Amino acid sequence: MTRWRSEVRESDAAAVRRLVADTAFFNEEEIDIAVELVEETLQCGEAAGYAFVFADDDTGEADELLAYTCYGPIPATRSSYDLYWIAVAPSCQGQGLGAAILRESERRAREAGAAQMFVDTSGREQYRPTRAFYERMGYEQAAVLRDFFAPGDDKVVYVRQLADTTR
Amino acid sequence: MTRWRSEVRESDAAAVRRLVADTAFFNEEEIDIAVELVEETLQCGEAAGYAFVFADDDTGEADELLAYTCYGPIPATRSSYDLYWIAVAPSCQGQGLGAAILRESERRAREAGAAQMFVDTSGREQYRPTRAFYERMGYEQAAVLRDFFAPGDDKVVYVRQLADTTR
Numbered sequence: 411m412t413r414w415r416s417e418v419r420e421s422d423a424a425a426v427r428r429l430v431a432d433t434a435f436f437n438e439e440e441i442d443i444a445v446e447l448v449e450e451t452l453q454c455g456e457a458a459g460y461a462f463v464f465a466d467d468d469t470g471e472a473d474e475l476l477a478y479t480c481y482g483p484i485p486a487t488r489s490s491y492d493l494y495w496i497a498v499a500p501s502c503q504g505q506g507l508g509a510a511i512l513r514e515s516e517r518r519a520r521e522a523g524a525a526q527m528f529v530d531t532s533g534r535e536q537y538r539p540t541r542a543f544y545e546r547m548g549y550e551q552a553a554v555l556r557d558f559f560a561p562g563d564d565k566v567v568y569v570r571q572l573a574d575t576t577r
Numbered sequence: 578m579t580r581w582r583s584e585v586r587e588s589d590a591a592a593v594r595r596l597v598a599d600t601a602f603f604n605e606e607e608i609d610i611a612v613e614l615v616e617e618t619l620q621c622g623e624a625a626g627y628a629f630v631f632a633d634d635d636t637g638e639a640d641e642l643l644a645y646t647c648y649g650p651i652p653a654t655r656s657s658y659d660l661y662w663i664a665v666a667p668s669c670q671g672q673g674l675g676a677a678i679l680r681e682s683e684r685r686a687r688e689a690g691a692a693q694m695f696v697d698t699s700g701r702e703q704y705r706p707t708r709a710f711y712e713r714m715g716y717e718q719a720a721v722l723r724d725f726f727a728p729g730d731d732k733v734v735y736v737r738q739l740a741d742t743t744r
Contacts, residue, residue: 439653486606488727553720555734560655567722
């Protein structure tokens with residue numbers, strides 16, 4: 411049974427840096443961005459526009475961050491949210507923790523008023539498991555922006571409806 | 578003959594607020610965002626990530642801002658740019674100033690390394706002339722994100738290739 415934590419602690423900046431780097435999936439610039447979102451939230455609170463779900467390992471001697479998500483309302487939209495980050499420690503992958511923390515994040519976003527959750531990812535081969543993960547989780551491909559990140563590196567936008575919208 | 582100006586002056590915050598409000602096209606929140614981009618640039622310079630093209634009327638007694646664009650590199654992309662703002666004073670609309678300032682902005686973006694220019698707009702009826710403008714200017718619809726801004730208010734993403742990319 412995983413306990414979720416949403417409040418951000420000073421120690422999370424370093425913990426997120428370690429976790430995101432440990433996945434060996436993100437470059438330096440991306441890792442810096444992940445940490446900045448934590449730091450902005452420590453400084454500005456909710457006004458920063460980011461919410462978090464942290465999964466701590468409290469079974470061991472020291473608290474260790476096993477997974478986290480960062481999401482928030484998209485400015486200038488009524489009820490669209492973006493999943494900015496999701497990362498699971500390599501030692502915990504393949505055990506459903508990613509699915510569980512994503513569902514928990516969606517539940518909290520919906521409670522906060524989210525009607526749909528967007529997530530941007532890459533069309534590169536390296537991201538095939540990532541795209542398959544979102545598809546298993548009920549996300550649909552909403553757009554492909556060719557060569558968005560770089561030549562040959564498309565942006566793929568996924569979306570999942572979290573609540574009924576009438577139009 | 579229009580002279581373009583790219584350096585941002587202190588007076589541009591108020592001038593952009595007036596211009597954008599005069600178009601009667603944007604809400605208060607949007608107007609505030611337009612002004613914030615000017616203010617961030619006054620404070621941080623290029624590091625803010627925004628570039629501008631201003632069209633001043635220097636024929637009259639006082640300088641007046643007739644049109645402007647705001648654009649810049651999209652973070653974490655190699656050569657994708659976003660057109661954040663384009664506005665033309667109501668008294669100058671229908672005379673090709675929008676087309677001219679957009680082309681000038683594209684030219685400067687390309688010089689700065691842009692391979693493609695993205696622009697987000699709305700699928701609402703009010704934005705039909707906006708979408709037609711981008712299509713006339715050679716922009717192609719790259720994505721439609723349903724209900725993105727609000728129920729019934731889609732985000733429509735346009736893109737124009739500014740340089741050859743090989744993939």
